[in-house]
Amino acid sequence: MSQPTQAEIFAALSAQSSGSFKRSQPPTQPYTAFDSDSNPKDQLTTSQNGKIMNSKRIYCPREGCGSVILLDGIGEWVEVEGSILPDDPTSPFPSSSSPHAYWSIPSGPFAFENIGFSRPDISNPLPAFTPKDVPGQGKVKWLICAECDLGPLGWSYEGGKGAWLDIKRLRYGEKK
């Protein structure tokens, strides 16, 4: 076995940074791919028993992470009157704009393939129109990627079952 040459090491490093060393991942697209020239709701949802459910698998938004967050047919499309998650200009997420839509997952954490939670956050009360399932408002817990910690991707409440994911902070794949 010979030692790798400097050139080989450099090639390996640049391949890594360009992403060709990633483990195999299904092709996914950001929300903006569905938002460009047609109605994203039509492309991302399907009607199931009178409910508008996600028609595509949902993935971590970080390119190269690829963690599966939710399978298709689990989250219901809900719209609210304004933006709920904090808008941070330094975050990788698009700034909020209409429609302010979320995937509602009423049955909670076990409906997810992978999801992480922040600690309860009492410094950041959510707006009054935020959908909630806890009478009297539990403390907010932010949803984050279970693998790379990117977030917040959505929110849930301490002591509650329901969870909501921001449709614009996710990537989408195809149904198997």
Ligand SMILES: [Zn+2]
């Ligand atoms: Zn991730």
